[in-house]
Amino acid sequence: MTEDTRVPYRIRFARLWEARFISHLDLMRAFMRLLRRTGLPIYFSEGFNPKPKISYRTMPLSSGHTSECERVFFQLMEELPETEVERAFAAAMPPGLVLDSIRRVRSAKKDENPPKAMQYYIYFTDAADGIGERLLRAARDENVQMEVLDMETAAVAILLEKGDSSEFIKNTFPFAVSAATPVGNDYVRPDRIVEKVVDPEKIIIHYHRRKEIIRQSQKR
Amino acid sequence: MTGKELRKKIELEVLPRVRKPGRYAGGELNAVVKDTAEVRLALCFPEVYEIGMSSLGFTLLYHYVNELGWAACERCFAPWPDMEQELRGRALPLYSLETFTPLSEFDIIGFSLSYEMTFTNVLTMLDLGGLGLRAARRPDSAPVVIAGGGCSVNPEPLADFIDAFVIGEGEEPLMEIMEAARRVKAAGGGRPEILEKIAAVEGVYIPSLYETGTGENGRCTVSGTPPAPYPVMRRYVRNMSNSYYPSKLILPSINAVHDRMSIEIFRGCAQGCRYCQAGMIYRPRRERDADFLIGNVKEMYRHSGWNEVSLLSLNAPDYSQLAHLLDGLSEFATPRRVSISMPSSRIDTFSEEVGEKLRLVRATGLTLAPEAGTQRLRNVINKRITDEEIIGAVASSFAAGWKKVKLYFMIGLPTETEEDVLGIAALIKRLTAVAGKKKSGRKRGKPDFTLSVSNFVPKPHTPFQWEPFEPVEKLFGKQRLLRSVIDRRHVKLDFHDPHRSAMEAVFARGDRRIGRALEEAYNLGCRFDGWSECLDADKWRQAFSRAGVDPADYAHTPYKPGSRLPWSHIDCGITTKYLLIERAKAMRGDTTESCIGNRCTGCGLDCDTND
Structure with missing residues (x-):
């Protein structure tokens, strides 16, 4: 494996009642910190201000709204079993965000099943x-x-x-x-x-x- | 209405109708929610959530009290006017974020006071919390209202509204107050008994136990006879090295001003800048242990996922274990892409080695505070740095790849002349020239200078506490002068509003009578006076006149050295003699060395840290 191995995963989660009053930007920030809390080998962007590479795949949710179907793509630097990744996330989720599932996906860029x-x-x-x-x-x-x-x-x-x-x-x-x-x-x-x-x-x-x-x- | 019912009502009816509802929703990661407790404390910050959650002292005390199994500490912030209106319109009380409990149902309400211009918000919170404004009119069943923080070294403007002030650092006295409340409650007592007990806690000032008199210029002064302690001695933590610091901090769910791991590397400052209140009232300088801090950051990261760690102190380069700390932190931070930042540095103690270490993870800007434009005036305020040192620091930071420089200056300082003001512009001109110069083989980006010019406000317990605040028109004149001579193609100029600074001066140097104006202003609708879009000068003028208080007198009349001051009953441990010697040296343009590694400067504290 080369140094810049990138393994794409997709998380689905719900944003519930108690987390509904934050803006989309704050949710993104919360997600970045969540990724860091998992302790998983996160793939970071290059440059002066490295950030976990994530892509939020659902339409931004308005403040006050709840959702059962938020999807985010992120990348790890090594291939890990889905169950292990799920375990790490489950322990790190903040109140109001509830893990549904994590899947290894083929591409971080292309959505295999884009919603209609x-x-x-x-x-x-x-x-x-x-x-x-x-x-x-x-x-x-x-x-x-x-x-x-x-x-x-x-x-x-x-x-x-x-x-x-x-x-x-x-x-x-x-x-x-x-x-x-x-x-x-x-x-x-x-x-x-x-x-x-x-x-x-x-x-x-x-x-x-x-x-x-x-x-x-x-x-x- | 139970907390749960109030919460539903707020969530359904109120929050969808206000700006930034996340401010009032609670439910953050690592928030401490206790269903039952023997003593409940509502820690109140009289500013918006984003600012309050960035306050180190506030979060430290929150977690410290919650370490006690039998006590609960919950949070409450000032509601923005839209939220205030929604609550009032529905006759709903101001509540705590943890359990949606109205403030009036707590045992103790504790305000954290760090800025004079938040005082009207204190009144908003008391009123909306169902406590009533004036302490003397509160019933025995009401909670005890206490207040602490930097502003409490002159507590008088709020003395009519607060039951007890904690002078100095809160950790120890707050614990003693909680213990006292626990004992009193167990014995069936309430507010009067709690107050009676905590009167004996060192550092606690209960205004109702003292007599007032009239001092110079008709100012209200305070004196006390036993059993009321007189003077009231400031409290501080004697041994800082492993003193409590939280590691599982609340994660603000909406973007806080300082959304990062902040670690306090030391408290107090040895530099002795003569305008600086923090540099006097947090003495002596006490360091935390570097290894303790490194371990703390690792824990904090695990619980938060913050991507930045910020070293807090009044002058980070003074930290004796800085190299060791930075090594330890970068070993942890670099592989995790966590950046390290260090605000507020004095150039004379800033080394290139340290700069290199800070740059390892992320290039940030350089922040310098020369405060005055000429050597003469810098000597007056005891900011012992030379033009050459400032230029050298800027040159080396640009050489190291930092492209942003932020500079802080003050105008309206004692003895300041036009030459000193022009000196700021001259210094900036030299700095932009140095920064723009190309070094062989290396291309530089356009230098980015931000110049923040504030107005000097004389503060209690400093060598300049007797000085007047400069007339507003003169400050405007100096701002115009700077604007006309500084080349603004390279420099962003940022001025503070002299009217707001004048108000700060009134409250910083004010006496108990100012409280009447505060109440009038609150009743007229003044809120969030620290926000330029909120400060309503007309309403304040009206409030001062209704209260029979002349703000110009309070801001601009000098106090006579040796006379009794409105804050003379508060003893910060620094002797008046020392302040007067420093004042005399200032007027002569003599400097005083930092007390690190030098002779003791004799400020009066019985301090053993620099033997």
Whole structure:
């Protein structure tokens, strides 16, 4: 092996309730420090100010939003088993970031399964005034697939904090929709659609990134 | 409402509506959350999260108190006005970040005071925390409000709002206060009993136990009769070498001003710069053990993943174990791509060898503080460096590849003339010439000079404590003069606002009456006065006039040497005689050597570190 062996890995993790109030930049910083805490042989960039080489592969998450599907690519200087890398990460994760999985990938540059769309669950503290109808109409105008969620399903998805019950979620947010927005040039931030219809000063809205939809063909 | 309920309410209703909600969310890595404790302390920093979390003293005390199994220490920072408004609008209290407990439910509230311009924020926090402003009106059921930090060497402007001040370094007296509170609580007592007990702790000043009188210029002075200790002696840690230092530090979840491993290599300073309050009130100089620090950094890194370690002190090159420390640190840091930085250096003690070591990991800039432009004035303030040394340091740092130089100067210093001000420009001209010169075979980038020019503010317990603050118009004139003569193609000029400095002077040299103006200003809506976008000069003018206080008198009237000063009841261990001798030498332009490796300069401390 030469000195600049670089082995690419991909981590998937969730950003939960207690870590939702940090900006994307702060999350990146937190991730750099997380990498260092793992004690793994991280590959650093060259130059005056060496940094771990990472690439954040999901769309930046807005402050306040939660997510189950954040993906970051990073590189190690040696080939290590996925389980060993996972163990090191699990011990170093900060509160609110929860490890899902780590995979050895073929390339740090090319995404083998680029997501086609992003699915959000969007929660509302008030369902009055036929919000649902108006939301669905606004989504159709923007080519975003939206449907009303049944609250049993919706509540489970953001049972994120220890001690919260699905009753609490259902009491807080009596209404929720799911929205799938295409990634790429057609990407529409879900809050842009929602805020056309709902005044965030009056109703509390919570955005949760539920999953990345990898291949649209899956729907067949 | 329980802490959990308050937390839900804040998270759902308040945080989505404020700027930088991460400031108020808590939940950081290594934060200490205790469900039960015999004594609960809310450590309060009257500035935003990003600044408070960068304060060494604040984080040190936080972790130190939390080492006690029976005590809990939680954090609270000043809410930015948008957050304050949201809390007020919903009638919600200011709370601690660990358990979302309202301040009024703690046993002790402890403010860390490091800057006079944060005083209105102290009042915001007391008020929003449900404690009320004036100490005398708080009920027996209220927490005990204490305050410490650099500003407490003149506690008078806040004396009406704080129950007890801790004068000097907090580690030891705070532990004694916690112990006292524990005993009192176990016996069923509350605020009055705790105060009675801690009155006996050395270094504690309880304003309500003292009498006030009128001194020179109508200033309010303070005197005490037994059992109230008089004067109040400053506390400091006698043996620093292995003194407590946390290794599992809280990691700020949003970008703090100093987002790195900071290690305190020594406390106090032997240089004796005559304008410098820190150089006087943290004496004697006490070093930490280098091997202890190296071990500490390794632990800190493991718990944090920070990519920079910064050596904190008042003048790092004075550290006797510096070479050993840098060797030990770089052995650990270099392979991990961790950089080492060392702010605030005096050039006369800065060696090239040290510069090389610092450069190993990452090229950073050189920061120098000549403070004055001419040798004469540098002698007056006892900054014993020559033009040649400054030029040499800049030349060698450019030769070593550093391209940024930051220089600190002051204007408005005692005895300053126009020649001294022009001397700054002349020195800069020589520096830019040296830095721009090409050495054979090596290409240089364009030199990058930043010149920060602040206004001299006379501070208590320094040889210049009797001096007036220079009139604001004169300072503006000197700024204009500098702007007109400095070639700003190569130099970025950065001036401090003379109006804000004047306010600093009022609070630094003020007496108890200033507190009334502070309260008026708070009621008029003054907040975050240290931030240029927040300081509202009109409101302050109104506040001073309502309180019947003339700020110009407080800022610009000299105190007569020998007279009783508003802070004469606080004894920092430095004798007035020494301060007067230093003052006389300053006026003659005589310097005093550093007390490292030289004769004891006789400041009055019974210090055995430099025998």
